[in-house]
Amino acid sequence: MIQPRPRTIPEATVARLAVYLRVLTALADGGRSTVASGELAAAAGVNPAGLRKDLSHLGPCGVRGVGYEVATLHDRISRVLGVERSRACVLVGIGNLGTALSDYAGFGTRGFEFVGLFDAAPARVGRRIGGHTVRPMEELEEVVAATQACIGVITTPAEAAQAVCDRLAAAGVRSILNFAPVTLAAPPGVDVRKVDLSVELQVLAFMGQQRLVGEPA
Amino acid sequence: MIQPRPRTIPEATVARLAVYLRVLTALADGGRSTVASGELAAAAGVNPAGLRKDLSHLGPCGVRGVGYEVATLHDRISRVLGVERSRACVLVGIGNLGTALSDYAGFGTRGFEFVGLFDAAPARVGRRIGGHTVRPMEELEEVVAATQACIGVITTPAEAAQAVCDRLAAAGVRSILNFAPVTLAAPPGVDVRKVDLSVELQVLAFMGQQRLVGEPA
């Protein structure tokens, strides 16, 4: 029993697939039925050849001489990314950033559902945000077990992040998205993805100043 | 006149340098005076050899047999990244995410100063956040010119992002950090960096589900 489609899709490709999916949604709303790789690549900001190679991981899904059917391609990518299935997520740390994420409309339409918001500060417990009530940290394990949540999002201060990570992992969460500015250590089988807003700004600023010395024109 | 140090530092290295800088700050606060590459790499979550290669871009800055002097290395990285100089930033779109960013303490200590907060909604104009008052969009060009702001952060809804990007670029902003879920087109000389929270979650979820089929044990 061979596997005609290698199960390993590069991480960079997965990230771009999510972008293509969003562009396709916009095209479908605009009434377009087909789109060529060149146009789709331009809208996504990538190279046309790279886009075709990305899509080739899903098997043939275009028509030569015509392009890609918007609806079909949208469904195909949705299925591969698992957008159709609902994923239970918990969010710990309901500060400004946590509030922003829990309210963010882009998550709900992509299969992510926040089933629990947690904060250690008693003043924040009980607040209602986007249809959910902020719970105390004591209920974390209980909610994760009850909802089978598999994704945890950490938006706590840096000092609390590692402890929260440990509790999430112990409770059964398998994937963690960390916004706290620390590098987290997680047990094997749990993978952590980090988003560091400060680092993004720093890189941007460095590239800007480097461009100034490189092209003094 | 040769250049003993190649001016091109890889982008991936720059991102890690920012992480090292934060770890070094924590070590200095803890009273440590020297640190070896192994320990520093563990704290930053990278390979020791990779860390040494990153630091080699700054020229020799360690002592063989001992390690790196915390204070010296901190200063060296700070100077390369340009943390010492203050950078004026403007932020457009004061929703939940914009509010979170403008309040984020991690920026001020890294040389980034928000000199203007803007929003199109009259209801938000006039609010005071973190020592600044939200201004109407009409004042954008004026403030950018007066403050020589070189960095713009976009946290508007997707529909408004491209128009804001155009106005920022026209006003003289050279670097843009985009949180809106669209791919922006900017004129040459302006570079855009995108942070897509939805994509991050999507990649995390995909890797999680892929791991399940890969290791069914």
Add this chain to the structure above:
DNA sequence: AGCCGCTTGTGAACGCAGGAACAAAGTCGC
């Protein structure tokens, strides 16, 4: 029906980042 133009899908080459291994160098102990 046959030809032509357009677009996809794939194979090859290039460049880059990451990891491992090794030589240089400095310090500590004797």
Add this chain to the structure above:
DNA sequence: GCGACTTTGTTCCTGCGTTCACAAGCGGCT
């Protein structure tokens, strides 16, 4: 003073991601 140990800085190499270029295939036109 000298040897051995520790740690840095560098070099090589492997693998991955990206880009270019071309053959295969499909629709439309004559």
